[in-house]
Amino acid sequence: MIDSLDQIFVSLKHWLVGLTPEAWQPLVSILVSIVPIMALFGTCFAATTIFERKILGRAQNxxxxxxxxAFGVKTFGLLQPIADGIKMLTKEDIVPFAADKVVHFLAPVVLTTPAWMLFSVIPLGRNMAAIDxxxxxxxxxxxGSAxxxxxFMAGWSSKNxxxxxxxxxxxxxxxxxxVPLVLSTIPVLxxxxxxxxxxxxEAQGVGTGFFAHWFVFTPWGLSGFVVFLIAATAESNRSPFDLPEAESEIIAGFLTEYSGFKYALFFLGEYIGLFAVAGMAVTLFLGGWQAPCKALEFIPSYLWFFGKFAVLIVFFIWVRAxxxxxRLDQLLALAWRFLVPLALINLVVAALWHFMGSWQFIAAMPVRWGICAMLxxxxxxxxxxxxxGGKVAPRKYRYAE
Amino acid sequence: MLGLGIIKGLVETGRNFVGSYFKPERLVTIQYPEKHLPPVEAARTIPFLVYDGKDSMKGLRCTACTICETECPPKCIYIVKDTVKKPDYLGKMQNQPKVFDIDISVCMGCGICVEVCPFESIKMDQVFELSGSDRFGAMLLHKAQLVKSNDYFGEICHEQATQINAARADDVRKAEAKAKADADAKAKAAAVAVSNAAAGVAAVAASSMTATPGTTQPDSKPAPKAASTSTPLPAPSKPTVPSATP
Amino acid sequence: MAERLLLANIVMLNSIAFYILAVITLAGAVAALTLRNLVHCALCVAASFAGIALIYLQLDAEFVGFAQILVYIGAVAILVLFTVLLTRGTEVQAGVAFLSRSWPAGLAVTALVFAAIAAPILLTPELHKLAADSASAPVRKIGEELMGNYVLPLEVIGLLLTSALLGAVVIAMQDKKD
Incomplete structure (x- = not known):
């Protein structure tokens, strides 16, 4: 019973594919995988826009x-995404006269398409990766690097x-x-x-023990998780790393000359990228769809995945609030002088952890933990x-006299 | 250590988030169209025309002197004088505007028209929901749309309105007193005119001295000696309004 | 019968896909050579890289394909764009001949380089043997080979790249001192 509930979507897919003629099955199988992912994360996108604004608002009182x-019924703002969507779709699509029209048109496509493709490898539940x-x-x-x-295409083609x-x-x-994003995943691999x-x-499962072996519960895993989260925030251009679209400095950055549906696509692409990277963080460090302990395994695996996913998204919003x-120099210093060295040391810690795992003497576990945590x-x-470095001092501003 | 400040900040925003659900007094925003902030006396948006009494056209204070029209920096006021005069609050016949338009899409809300008006006729309003679907017609306010009662002015600018009302009541009292003194003096003069011609000559001389040419103040007309002695302050005694000297 | 039909279908689809990818790759390369706007050229190079990566993927060489995308589109193309923007303007230069005057020399160098790459590949005796096999190589096997049989070349290349990196840093540092 529990198993069938856990695998309900997998069985549903098999059943749907089985209904079609044999020659069509590969195509149908692909479609049946793609359509729910797009529908699901599209809905997630809509929900996140409203909940982000709600949470930001509450955090600022x-x-x-x-x-x-809707039809005179109060919805407490829950229909805001629909209103926003209608607004975006009905706005005039302005292309600057001097813009490089082709590149300007292609940029949102090049951003959004790879962002969607990222979901294909993330296991959303037991046996629920679109392509394994x-x-x-x-x-x-x-x-993701695309x-x-x-x-770049968006910024350059706007001629602004x-x-x-x-x-x-x-x-x-x-x-x-x-660099730190990839380096922090290497210990996991x-x-x-x-x-x-x-x-x-699978490697983070409960196995024979009682508690699951999520990588985040090890010293190197925690360190890697923190580095990964910081780097992921920066990769998805979110506050506090939202310099590329810093509205108080450079209007909207590379989005300045975009309007209407193209702007909406950029907006969508950034959120989809955020979701994908959050999903990858869950997969790599938080045990993916695994339950934290044996007693909780009756809850279907996809619920575990989406629960962790939602927690991470809320955390991202919280950080943004x-x-x-x-500043740009602080941003680069944080990456090169803090995150990269930490991630590199983390490689050594992970290797040590691996080799100390074979120790057999009595206090092996505490010693292993102690050394790695210290490192x-x-x-x-x-x-x-x-x-x-003691260099942080109040900035001296010189005003024009 | 790096990160402690971030955690402190996260705790603070987290407290705000939770607190805003349990303590409504934390929420600083007003649900605007349903609720309004209490008005501020110094707030000002666009000008309006003050009238006394019930009838907005009869009680209109404006005398179409066009000082505001000439002083207005963006030239958003347009006035056409009426040929028919009407009595003002002292009973004196004054001009009145036939057309008084303000283009509020041009008005910059500086309040200079209020500063220069010698009749306390134009004041700054506090309405701000002025949007309209017509860019030109709806933004050009005519006389009928601009008039508002003195009571309304008392509501939005209580202190200032009280001072002006007191000053105007004073004016009325003075005018009445003067009229009475005038009548008394006339009667007295009639009584002594026959016997004392020299006194009449002196009165004429005194009146030519007190008259100030060019002002439109009601009490500046040539007055007999008795009248000028009964009122100690011949100059306008309104505290807030600068004397208008052309 | 149906299975055979399906197989034939897949083979046909595969060859159609190959031709599409080949056209993308070649068109990107030709456009990169002929377009006058340097940024357009760089973007076309990126498209060409993507085509190559997709051809790798079509040959079931997952690791090489993804590494191609990661390195060439994610890093090299961006670097080229950066360099273009940081050096000279991206404006189209008028009055520049389509071919440079030294084009025969360029052609000769290109031919030499191509020959130098192609000859060892064609002369490898294992090439024909491998083609018969399934081309799929699991990542684990690639890793084991790199760490086992080919560990020396790997280390040499790593050393070379590190020294190149350090050299670049040194050049940049000297520039700063002046």
């Missing part, structure tokens, strides 16, 4: 959007100084943060011994000190 009515690639995690980062090109500044910032940021997301999730924007915490403190 405001109410957030609460006025959309052998090198799925490599696929994820390879396809968004840099899209941002704010757009260009925004896209140059975006590229500097994305290139810098891609090392210890799971695979590049396939499904097998990474809290932190102010970084994580000490560099953290040290690099944090170096990062601040």
């Amino acid at each position: 405001r109410l957030g959007p609460n006025r959309v009515r 690639l052998d090198a799925g995690i490599l696929f994820f980062f390879a396809v 968004s840099e090109l899209a941002v 100084k704010y757009s260009l500044v925004g896209s140059m910032r975006a590229i500097a940021q994305m290139i810098s943060y891609e 090392m210890l799971a011994g695979t590049l396939s997301p499904s097998q990474v999730v 809290t932190l102010p924007r970084l 994580v915490v000490l560099p953290f403190v040290w690099f944090a000190r170096l990062l601040n």
